[in-house]
Amino acid sequence: MNPWERIKPPLKTDDIEEIGFRKASREANKIPYKSKIETPKRREMIRVKILYKFIHMNLSRSLRILDAYFEAHQFYKDLIRIYFPENEIKRIHKRIYNLIRTLEDIKNEYIDKINNTYSPEDMKKFRRVAQGKFATFLRRIKSDIEFVIDLHRYASRLPSIDVETMTFLVAGPPNTGKSTLVNILSSAKIKTAEYPFTTKNIHVGHIQYRYLNAQIIDTPGLLDRSLNERNEIELKAIYALKNLAGDILYMFDVSNNAYYPISNQINIYREIQREFNDRYIIPIANKIDSIDKDKIIELEMNFGDELFSISCIKREGIDRLRRFLTERMEKYYLERVRR
Numbered sequence: 321m322n323p324w325e326r327i328k329p330p331l332k333t334d335d336i337e338e339i340g341f342r343k344a345s346r347e348a349n350k351i352p353y354k355s356k357i358e359t360p361k362r363r364e365m366i367r368v369k370i371l372y373k374f375i376h377m378n379l380s381r382s383l384r385i386l387d388a389y390f391e392a393h394q395f396y397k398d399l400i401r402i403y404f405p406e407n408e409i410k411r412i413h414k415r416i417y418n419l420i421r422t423l424e425d426i427k428n429e430y431i432d433k434i435n436n437t438y439s440p441e442d443m444k445k446f447r448r449v450a451q452g453k454f455a456t457f458l459r460r461i462k463s464d465i466e467f468v469i470d471l472h473r474y475a476s477r478l479p480s481i482d483v484e485t486m487t488f489l490v491a492g493p494p495n496t497g498k499s500t501l502v503n504i505l506s507s508a509k510i511k512t513a514e515y516p517f518t519t520k521n522i523h524v525g526h527i528q529y530r531y532l533n534a535q536i537i538d539t540p541g542l543l544d545r546s547l548n549e550r551n552e553i554e555l556k557a558i559y560a561l562k563n564l565a566g567d568i569l570y571m572f573d574v575s576n577n578a579y580y581p582i583s584n585q586i587n588i589y590r591e592i593q594r595e596f597n598d599r600y601i602i603p604i605a606n607k608i609d610s611i612d613k614d615k616i617i618e619l620e621m622n623f624g625d626e627l628f629s630i631s632c633i634k635r636e637g638i639d640r641l642r643r644f645l646t647e648r649m650e651k652y653y654l655e656r657v658r659r
């Protein structure tokens with residue numbers, strides 16, 4: 321499951337300051353007048369306390385977001401590390417963690433000062449100094465909080481994956497019809513289009529067959545190149561394949577106007593086989609509705625009866641594929657029961 325979905329992000333430091341100040345003075349004004357010294361004392365103290373609590377709450381949220389990273393499944397860690405370096409996450413976590421104590425020190429110091437004076441002018445002065453220190457404090461962590469907000473925005477949108485559920489991963493070159501197939505087989509509604517690299521993120525759909533559940537993962541397209549040449553979007557596909565156990569559905573585009581030559585698509589397939597040699601890989605030839613017959617023969621020579629020839633558009637071969645996936649699901653759950 322995606323751990324960030326349920327954690328609220330911190331506010332930007334400017335908003336923490338503005339909203340916190342307003343909240344604090346509102347609360348102070350609620351305190352009814354009783355006496356010349358006690359009332360201003362209580363009012364100034366509450367202003368410092370409320371502002372402190374508000375900043376603290378936002379820092380705690382930030383820590384929770386970063387803690388969730390350290391506890392997360394490798395799938396999430398790898399996807400996050402594409403954009404947010406792990407040493408930065410560690411550094412900022414440590415910094416915020418330590419700064420919480422500084423924040424508390426400021427609060428205690430000025431609450432004491434306000435408490436120990438009988439002069440309403442001094443109370444006001446101490447409260448103002450405390451506010452100034454909180455404002456300086458917020459400026460110091462501005463960029464760290466922004467980092468956490470960005471990380472949360474990205475992480476909370478990653479798909480919610482259940483690592484205990486049977487998983488099918490759909491992979492292959494760009495524009496072969498991966499998202500179209502995932503939409504047909506599952507509850508997903510992923511954008512599809514006639515150009516490559518339409519899918520830029522990992523998406524999940526859910527399949528239900530009687531009492532059996534599976535999740536089917538759509539991944540961005542892969543080009544024929546080595547790991548160190550892969551861009552951020554391709555890396556997402558590789559990390560999904562690497563970190564989520566499950567069958568791989570490898571999709572070819574066998575149509576005459578495929579973006580990538582079939583030899584190229586076979587190279588990527590071989591690469592995936594080499595890289596994930598402990599996995600069950602199901603080759604699927606899509607777009608047989610607009611096909612050059614030689615190609616399917618060439619592919620069948622390569623793959624034999626393992627190959628599923630389908631057309632997503634014409635819904636050809638889909639039932640056979642669905643039956644096969646159901647068998648895989650039954651097998652998976654039977655093996656789990658035996659274990």
Ligand SMILES: Nc1nc2c(ncn2[C@@H]2O[C@H](COP(=O)(O)OP(=O)(O)OP(=O)(O)O)[C@@H](O)[C@H]2O)c(=O)[nH]1
Pocket residue numbers: 493494495496497498499500501511512513514515516517518519520539540541542575606607608609610630631632633634
């Ligand atoms: N002729 C034909 N076109 C298809 C078929 N299946 C999908 N397409 C089309 O192929 C194009 C690409 O489909 P997508 O599902 O977006 O392909 P994808 O593999 O997810 O592409 P990326 O996300 O860019 O990697 C779309 O225009 C689809 O309508 C099919 O069986 N036959």
Ligand SMILES: [Mg+2]
Pocket residue numbers: 498499500511512518519538539540
């Ligand atoms: Mg796609």
